[in-house]
Amino acid sequence: MKINVRVKPFSREEKIIQSEDGKLIIWVKEGPFEGKANKAVIKMISRHFRIPQSKISIVCGHKNRNKIIEIK
DSSP states (O other): OEEEEEEEOSOSSOEEEEOTTSOEEEEOSSOSSTTHHHHHHHHHHHHHHTOOGGGEEEEEOTTSSEEEEEEO
């Protein structure tokens, strides 16, 4: 399954909501340095869907706020 995600780094709180077009919007506290925000996104998706982090990967958008996440 592939999910379109919009990441908002440097947020005060961490949360996930689903927008009207079906895209997940994820707020993370970490910044986009050294992949910290990407790791936080994977961790939050893991908690949200209750699946292991090893089953989640970023397919597209490693250096972009818009990402495509694949869940195996």
